[in-house]
Amino acid sequence: MKRRSLVGALAATPLFAPLCSPLAMAFAASCGSAWAAAGANPHAAARTAVPRRVIVLDWGLAELVLALGVVPVGMANTAGFRRNFPACAVPDSVVDLGLMFQPNMELMLALAPDLIVITPAHASMRGTLERLAPTVTLGMFRASAAPYTAACDETMRLARLFGREAQGEAAVAQSRNAIDAARARLAALPSGFVARDVPIYLARFIDESHLRVFGAHSLFGELLARLGLRNAWGGAPRAASAIIGFDALDADSRATLVYLKPLPALSATMMQTSRVWQAMPFARAGRMTGMAEAPPEGGILSAAYFATALVEALAALPSSNAAKLS
Structure with missing residues (x-):
């Protein structure tokens, strides 16, 4: 019916x-x-x-x-x-x-x-x-070139709709403060550990051959910039994300790969067995880490969660890789 x-x-x-x-x-x-x-x-x-x-x-x-x-x-x-x-x-x-x-x-x-x-x-x-x-x-914030900024604005529109302007201002401020705290923690890591000119690929694996990589106009891309980090993915610059083969991640030999967990079983197996993967610059140099999953279509709470989780992941990289990141 x-x-x-x-x-x-x-x-x-x-x-x-x-x-x-x-x-x-x-x-x-x-x-x-x-x-x-x-x-x-x-x-x-x-x-x-x-x-x-x-x-x-x-x-x-x-x-x-x-x-x-x-x-x-x-x-x-x-x-x-x-x-x-x-x-x-x-x-x-x-x-x-x-x-x-x-x-x-x-x-x-x-x-x-x-x-x-x-x-x-x-x-x-x-x-x-x-x-x-x-x-x-x-919900138009996800189509914005700056999704986090737009999500803050939309939070305030909802706050006015519900007569909760004070709660809206507090929620936005709390989110921004969490992102600022993550940036401060990143800056406090050992000198050279995450140099500001070192690009980062941020991706989610789909299977053993393909992944979704997030661009500058995604929520994650805007947050990378707010943290003072550079997005390594420059393809389709106006797109929030793209589905690519992992071999497309070799454009910048100095890049670090951060992938969202959980890692599919087929992808984990591929990393252990594929010579092509193992020859990728970030894999060969150990500049690769997983981070706690966050929704790319999320709002101000997810943005703060993502920023904190990303810095946690970067801080967990082996200290022996510090020199390789600079």
């Missing part, structure tokens, strides 16, 4: 019929108009009403909402969020609504939300969702 038909069928049942009375439908229509405006100007709608029962269908936006101390009544795939967003805890009270683009509509209706938060990728669903509750589109 299509979602629109499903919602119509639910509205016809005695349990949900009161929600579809003429008065209720007129109220929903007026609220829908206000929140539609919020998609372009969230703080303007915040003056009309402050949402209390919020559903979020995107993980990155869920992180920003939780960073403000707002606990959604429902989220998409809470189990997946907990696995992939280690910097952000989800209270047990949050209802798991299923897949991001196929949420459980019955559960959503039963939760009686007064706001649904989506991204532009949910555009085809918006009409259906607006039948349940006012719906606002945010």
Whole structure:
């Protein structure tokens, strides 16, 4: 059954019929108009009403909402969020609504939300969702050339929407302070350990032959710059990331490779057996390390987590490699 038909069928049942009375439908229509405006100007709608029962269908936006101390009544795939967003805890009270683009509509209706938060990728669903509750589109920060800066700005837009400006300012400040602390720790490492002109490849392995490498316009790329480090990947400069063969990582013989854990079993085996891999400059010189996984589509909490984890990984490189990094 299509979602629109499903919602119509639910509205016809005695349990949900009161929600579809003429008065209720007129109220929903007026609220829908206000929140539609919020998609372009969230703080303007915040003056009309402050949402209390919020559903979020995107993980990155869920992180920003939780960073403000707002606990959604429902989220998409809470189990997946907990696995992939280690910097952000989800209270047990949050209802798991299923897949991001196929949420459980019955559960959503039963939760009686007064706001649904989506991204532009949910555009085809918006009409259906607006039948349940006012719906606002945010999450454009990931498409920015400076995703972290944009995530800070979007955090403040959400803060105004929820009437939590002070919490928003505190959350952004805490994130920036954590990144500054990571940079200070990096600078305090033994002289020459991580020279500022030494480039770093930041990647996630896909299989034994391919990896995703993150460019300057990714969240990770912006954070590398904030830490005073240089991104070694210069291919497709306007792209946030690219899928490449590992043999493309030899462009700079002085680079260090940092990969996100966990390392796939096939990739680990390849590192032990491939002569091509072992001949790569960073592999031959021991300038390679893994770091705790962080989501590249994350927000301000994930950014702080990433910066701390990256410096932890660089600090753990054997001291015998210090001279090789400079």
